[in-house]
Amino acid sequence: MATATLEFEKPIFELEKQIDELKKLAGERQLDVVKEIAPLEAKLVELREEIYKSLTPLQRVQVARSNKRPRRLPRRNLRRRNLKTRKCGIRYPKW
Numbered sequence: 001m002a003t004a005t006l007e008f009e010k011p012i013f014e015l016e017k018q019i020d021e022l023k024k025l026a027g028e029r030q031l032d033v034v035k036e037i038a039p040l041e042a043k044l045v046e047l048r049e050e051i052y053k054s055l056t057p058l059q060r061v062q063v064a065r066s067n068k069r070p071r072r073l074p075r076r077n078l079r080r081r082n083l084k085t086r087k088c089g090i091r092y093p094k095w
Helices: 007-029 034-053 057-064 075-082
Strands: none
16 A cells, blocks of 8 residues: 555554455464454544644644545536426537
């Protein structure tokens, strides 16, 4: 998983990676690792809360500009989808 992570997100990324490796190992060897994964997932939730609560303004901007954030479709495309037919029945050409 080669994703660009921000400096303050690295502990979260490392813990997620560790959990994924345990799950993959359990799947390959058909082991029950629920007891080992549950505390790690709880720790991950706490770590996320702790990190994101204490962000500086610059770090908040970095999160907002991150490539991992979902993006909206351009308004132009949304308008075209919604306006193909008017209520009076006039049809617009498909662009």
